[in-house]
Amino acid sequence: MRILLIDLENKDFSYIEDEALRPLYFGGIGLNTYLLFKYTDTKIDPMDRENNIFISSGALAGTIIPSASRSEMTCLSPTGYLGTTNSGGSLGLGIRLCNIDALWIKGRAKHPLYLKIDEKGVLFRDATNIWGKDVFETVDTLKKKEGKDAEVISIGMAGEKGVRYASVQNGYYHSFGRTGTGAVMGSKFLKAVCFKGNGEITVKDKKGFLEISRAIRERIMSSDSLGYTRRYGSMVVSDVYNQMGILPGYNFTKGSIEKWEETRGRRFFEKNFKERDFACVSCPIGCLHWSRVKEGDYAGLETHGLEVTYVLEFGAKLGISDISKILICVELCNRLGMDVISTASVIAYLIELFEKDMVKESDIGFKPMFSDFESISRLIFLIGNKEGIGRILSEGIGSMKKYFTGSEDFACEIKGLEIPVRDPRGRFDTWILGYIINTRGGDHLKIRTPVDALLDFKIDYEYEPLFISEKEMTLLDIPQKVKDKIFDNPPTKIHIPHMAKYGEELLVLFNAFGFCIRPPVLRTIGPSMLSKAFNAMYGYDLNEDVLLEHAERIVNMQHIFNLKRGLTAKAYTFPERFYKEYIEYRGGKRPPLDRMKVKKALIEYFKLRGWDSKAKPKKETLHRLGIDKII
Amino acid sequence: MKRGKKIRINNDNCAGCMLCVLSCSFFNAGVFNPEKSIIKINKNDKTLKFTLKITVGCKMCGACVEACAYNALGWEDENTVN
Numbered sequence: 001m002r003i004l005l006i007d008l009e010n011k012d013f014s015y016i017e018d019e020a021l022r023p024l025y026f027g028g029i030g031l032n033t034y035l036l037f038k039y040t041d042t043k044i045d046p047m048d049r050e051n052n053i054f055i056s057s058g059a060l061a062g063t064i065i066p067s068a069s070r071s072e073m074t075c076l077s078p079t080g081y082l083g084t085t086n087s088g089g090s091l092g093l094g095i096r097l098c099n100i101d102a103l104w105i106k107g108r109a110k111h112p113l114y115l116k117i118d119e120k121g122v123l124f125r126d127a128t129n130i131w132g133k134d135v136f137e138t139v140d141t142l143k144k145k146e147g148k149d150a151e152v153i154s155i156g157m158a159g160e161k162g163v164r165y166a167s168v169q170n171g172y173y174h175s176f177g178r179t180g181t182g183a184v185m186g187s188k189f190l191k192a193v194c195f196k197g198n199g200e201i202t203v204k205d206k207k208g209f210l211e212i213s214r215a216i217r218e219r220i221m222s223s224d225s226l227g228y229t230r231r232y233g234s235m236v237v238s239d240v241y242n243q244m245g246i247l248p249g250y251n252f253t254k255g256s257i258e259k260w261e262e263t264r265g266r267r268f269f270e271k272n273f274k275e276r277d278f279a280c281v282s283c284p285i286g287c288l289h290w291s292r293v294k295e296g297d298y299a300g301l302e303t304h305g306l307e308v309t310y311v312l313e314f315g316a317k318l319g320i321s322d323i324s325k326i327l328i329c330v331e332l333c334n335r336l337g338m339d340v341i342s343t344a345s346v347i348a349y350l351i352e353l354f355e356k357d358m359v360k361e362s363d364i365g366f367k368p369m370f371s372d373f374e375s376i377s378r379l380i381f382l383i384g385n386k387e388g389i390g391r392i393l394s395e396g397i398g399s400m401k402k403y404f405t406g407s408e409d410f411a412c413e414i415k416g417l418e419i420p421v422r423d424p425r426g427r428f429d430t431w432i433l434g435y436i437i438n439t440r441g442g443d444h445l446k447i448r449t450p451v452d453a454l455l456d457f458k459i460d461y462e463y464e465p466l467f468i469s470e471k472e473m474t475l476l477d478i479p480q481k482v483k484d485k486i487f488d489n490p491p492t493k494i495h496i497p498h499m500a501k502y503g504e505e506l507l508v509l510f511n512a513f514g515f516c517i518r519p520p521v522l523r524t525i526g527p528s529m530l531s532k533a534f535n536a537m538y539g540y541d542l543n544e545d546v547l548l549e550h551a552e553r554i555v556n557m558q559h560i561f562n563l564k565r566g567l568t569a570k571a572y573t574f575p576e577r578f579y580k581e582y583i584e585y586r587g588g589k590r591p592p593l594d595r596m597k598v599k600k601a602l603i604e605y606f607k608l609r610g611w612d613s614k615a616k617p618k619k620e621t622l623h624r625l626g627i628d629k630i631i
Numbered sequence: 632m633k634r635g636k637k638i639r640i641n642n643d644n645c646a647g648c649m650l651c652v653l654s655c656s657f658f659n660a661g662v663f664n665p666e667k668s669i670i671k672i673n674k675n676d677k678t679l680k681f682t683l684k685i686t687v688g689c690k691m692c693g694a695c696v697e698a699c700a701y702n703a704l705g706w707e708d709e710n711t712v713n
């Protein structure tokens with residue numbers, strides 16, 4: 001593997017070549033985890049100059065393997081724990097055309113810089129004139145200067161000023177959203193990185209590679225989920241969330257919202273906003289959309305979207321009913337360079353603090369209200385610029401709750417990361433257990449079941465029912481021995497802790513290879529297809545068991561990193577709101593989560609991971625995975 | 632799909648996935664590199680509009696047409712080709 005090491009302090013660079021890492025860590029989050037684990041001091045402050053940023057393309061990015069476009073960015077997060085975030089677009093190809101697998105950025109520049117990278121090396125360019133500019137202006141300027149085909153990742157004001165959930169934007173519309181990597185980039189005075197290589201991406205076994213890429217494509221294109229994924233993108237689930245009562249409405253106090261489908265539903269969006277589809281590089285699915293606001297105050301606005309995350313965060317968590325205003329909130333976040341989920345969550349928390357009289361109007365300067373675009377957009381602006389109340393809000397809920405005694409119950413974060421998109425009380429399944437076990441904190445993107453189906457069921461905390469078609473069942477690429485553990489026989493239900501373990505490892509592999517986790521891919525591709533593609537590209541002979549074992553090691557290394565940062569089993573819990581309060585939804589009221597049963601599922605997961613009940617990996621686990629030799 | 636004599640381009644359908652470009656480069660040069668592709672894509676990353684062009688040296692191998700999942704590339708109907 002070829003890792004480009006960049007020393008910002010001395011404006012110097014070198015290459016590290018180590019092929020032994022490839023069959024163990026692949027790329028993406030795999031390689032980043034290894035580098036973080038091995039080279040980042042766990043005693044430092046996240047904003048310390050000693051913090052490192054790792055950016056790796058997925059191992060199969062830049063090729064014709066369908067959907068394998070993605071890259072991962074990793075560092076010690078401002079949350080205090082593992083910071084890691086994924087993004088698509090054309091960046092994976094852009095990195096690989098510089099004839100590198102990854103970037104390791106260390107040190108702190110003496111003044112604002114941006115980097116121009118190609119296959120020959122790195123130029124350190126002065127960024128004083130773009131420091132203070134928003135992301136769109138920055139990308140405009142750099143594309144003008146470095147060429148319109150340059151891939152640009154950059155931070156906005158939020159990253160420069162150290163908002164702890166600042167994102168790194170990938171081009172104009174894609175984001176490395178979660179865990180505040182933008183703040184770390186800002187602390188290094190690094191405004192942007194431009195990739196403009198003309199290298200070559202080579203393949204060991206061309207015939208085999210072509211065959212496996214065709215096989216993968218055929219599977220993806222035959223998934224039942226393909227049609228609706230392209231048509232609606234992630235918006236496909238918008239209506240179902242409301243029907244099931246799992247919206248995060250008004251800071252997780254309402255699971256359904258009146259007139260949701262008519263104002264924020266998928267058909268309403270399609271009919272009134274969607275203009276056309278587009279795709280990340282190498283992807284035949286094309287779940288992304290271009291939208292246009294046709295009437296009202298914002299008529300004429302054209303932008304990327306809508307993603308369901310936007311509508312769940314700004315539309316439900318904050319209650320904004322007008323899609324054009326939701327699009328404006330997202331555009332503000334993109335320009336300022338801030339994670340949409342954390343931004344919306346922090347504002348929702350503030351509004352509840354205000355409603356409960358724990359913050360006064362005089363502290364803010366105006367009244368913050370749910371459903372009120374004026375106050376919400378003002379708050380976004382204040383956070384991004386760290387002005388006024390924005391200074392406190394920029395700390396994130398994990399820090400803020402320490403100042404507001406009595407607010408812990410509704411401070412909706414886990415391990416310092418704000419909880420996204422779904423109310424946990426609607427159904428307890430792999431996704432929801434994933435919120436508390438995720439190594440990067442409260443989030444839904446690192447643990448998934450490939451057989452997710454959003455239907456209502458009676459919660460039993462141990463199993464979720466299996467609802468997929470016979471055809472989809474035959475397309476599943478799950479090793480038989482894993483199936484035997486996860487499903488009953490014949491398969492009717494899913495053992496949640498087992499699926500959580502497998503789903504976490506599967507997503508490590510997807511990420512390390514650069515794959516997308518949209519349903520047509522997740523349902524049809526698994527360890528055996530991944531290993532074949534990897535073997536053909538790089539000339540190895542790894543099988544699915546080996547892949548899963550490597551993924552297991554990677555998860556453990558992330559976890560140990562967090563333990564060294566002081567994480568304890570106590571952090572593996574939902575905010576008290578979810579254990580104490582009933583949730584209203586259109587079917588009535590749902591009870592809170594059963595604390596003991598959640599705990600039981602969690603302990604079962606720890607056991608399957610080879611950890612003790614305090615989440616400490618057992619000696620034999622470390623030994624079996626060979627981690628004792630790396631520590 | 633029946634192969635015709637000329638490749639039809641419909642820019643409005645293009646999703647910008649670059650599968651045609653990557654396929655052309657792989658089929659013709661054995662590596663992935665957009666510069667080595669005969670079919671070129673002009674991308675506007677801000678408006679997400681894409682324009683395709685087949686440059687000189689096309690072997691009419693059809694790899695680009697086969698790669699496109701968005702009906703932006705196809706074979707001209709034989710009747711319309713003279």
Ligand code: SF4
Binds near residue numbers: 068088089284285286
């Ligand atoms: S499915 Fe959507 S998000 Fe995933 S790679 Fe394709 S276009 Fe990008």
Ligand code: SF4
Binds near residue numbers: 658668669689690691
């Ligand atoms: S038909 Fe022409 S442009 Fe298309 S892949 Fe073949 S050589 Fe390239």
Ligand code: SF4
Binds near residue numbers: 672702
């Ligand atoms: S494969 Fe089709 S959709 Fe993709 S870039 Fe080429 S023409 Fe456009």
